[in-house]
Amino acid sequence: MTAPLDAIFAALADPTRRAILAMLLEDDMAVTDVAHPFAMSLAAISKHLVVLADADLITQEKRGRVKWCKLEPDAMRAASVWMQGFGQFEPVNLEAFERFLEAELNDPENA
Amino acid sequence: MTAPLDAIFAALADPTRRAILAMLLEDDMAVTDVAHPFAMSLAAISKHLVVLADADLITQEKRGRVKWCKLEPDAMRAASVWMQGFGQFEPVNLEAFERFLEAELNDPENA
DNA sequence: TGCACATTCAACCAAACGGTTGACCGTTGC
DNA sequence: GCAACGGTCAACCGTTTGGTTGAATGTGCA
Numbered sequence: 001m002t003a004p005l006d007a008i009f010a011a012l013a014d015p016t017r018r019a020i021l022a023m024l025l026e027d028d029m030a031v032t033d034v035a036h037p038f039a040m041s042l043a044a045i046s047k048h049l050v051v052l053a054d055a056d057l058i059t060q061e062k063r064g065r066v067k068w069c070k071l072e073p074d075a076m077r078a079a080s081v082w083m084q085g086f087g088q089f090e091p092v093n094l095e096a097f098e099r100f101l102e103a104e105l106n107d108p109e110n111a
Numbered sequence: 112m113t114a115p116l117d118a119i120f121a122a123l124a125d126p127t128r129r130a131i132l133a134m135l136l137e138d139d140m141a142v143t144d145v146a147h148p149f150a151m152s153l154a155a156i157s158k159h160l161v162v163l164a165d166a167d168l169i170t171q172e173k174r175g176r177v178k179w180c181k182l183e184p185d186a187m188r189a190a191s192v193w194m195q196g197f198g199q200f201e202p203v204n205l206e207a208f209e210r211f212l213e214a215e216l217n218d219p220e221n222a
Numbered sequence: 223t224g225c226a227c228a229t230t231c232a233a234c235c236a237a238a239c240g241g242t243t244g245a246c247c248g249t250t251g252c
Numbered sequence: 253g254c255a256a257c258g259g260t261c262a263a264c265c266g267t268t269t270g271g272t273t274g275a276a277t278g279t280g281c282a
Contacts, residue, residue: 006124013120025197032258044241046260065249065258073197080194086136086184143228155271157230176228176279231276239268
């Protein structure tokens with residue numbers, strides 16, 4: 001179940017959160033370690049991680065007293081796929097894509 | 112000069128703006144025509160278009176008294192390239208696209 | 223000339239965002 | 253047992269966002 005595009009794009013709109021995702025690309029990390037390079041409070045980073053988790057861009061698993069953060073590229077893939085539709089390159093599957101667009105147009109709230 | 116990712120992703124985070132982009136995929140449109148299907152004021156749509164233009168996702172050209180809006184996929188492409196760094200997925204992954212489409216159509220609530 | 227149309231401007235509003243601080247809670251280890 | 257650590261919660265704050273309304277600007281046309 002991927003999160004709505006709203007949540008995904010909103011999560012990606014913040015440079016701190018994008019930097020966090022880039023860090024997680026290297027390896028899974030604990031919340032404190034994620035926070036370390038940033039010039040802001042741990043609580044702020046904790047909130048950013050909640051936003052990323054709500055968008056399904058990461059998952060968090062608590063082992064002992066440390067909470068591990070893991071990159072979850074599927075949600076980003078969904079957004080990327082949505083964006084690819086605007087490239088207008090791919091000759092294939094335009095029909096399916098137009099069905100998708102139509103669904104979105106008919107129901108913008110949930111697009 | 113593509114707009115910063117901040118602006119691009121923030122612009123894409125709103126369902127109204129994504130719907131507008133989808134409409135512009137069909138053809139260039141005047142501001143009033145863009146506004147027509149939406150249940151909100153023309154001024155609100157005008158603001159949305161400014162956001163999209165600031166993100167370089169569209170361009171606006173005034174001919175006579177009507178301002179034409181044109182999709183500008185390059186900015187979106189820049190964001191797409193950034194995202195591709197996170198996925199082990201290709202620029203155009205039709206398989207993922209079709210899985211996404213299916214999920215989209217079966218479960219419009221979470222699309 | 224003057225009205226109708228296309229669009230923006232300006233002021234305003236409620237809600238969401240991104241950050242802070244300090245208290246709090248569960249876990250670990252001496 | 254208890255202090256230190258890892259992380260969240262709660263309250264607060266200033267700014268941004270997404271919308272409204274009404275007035276203003278500029279263009280087209282009879």
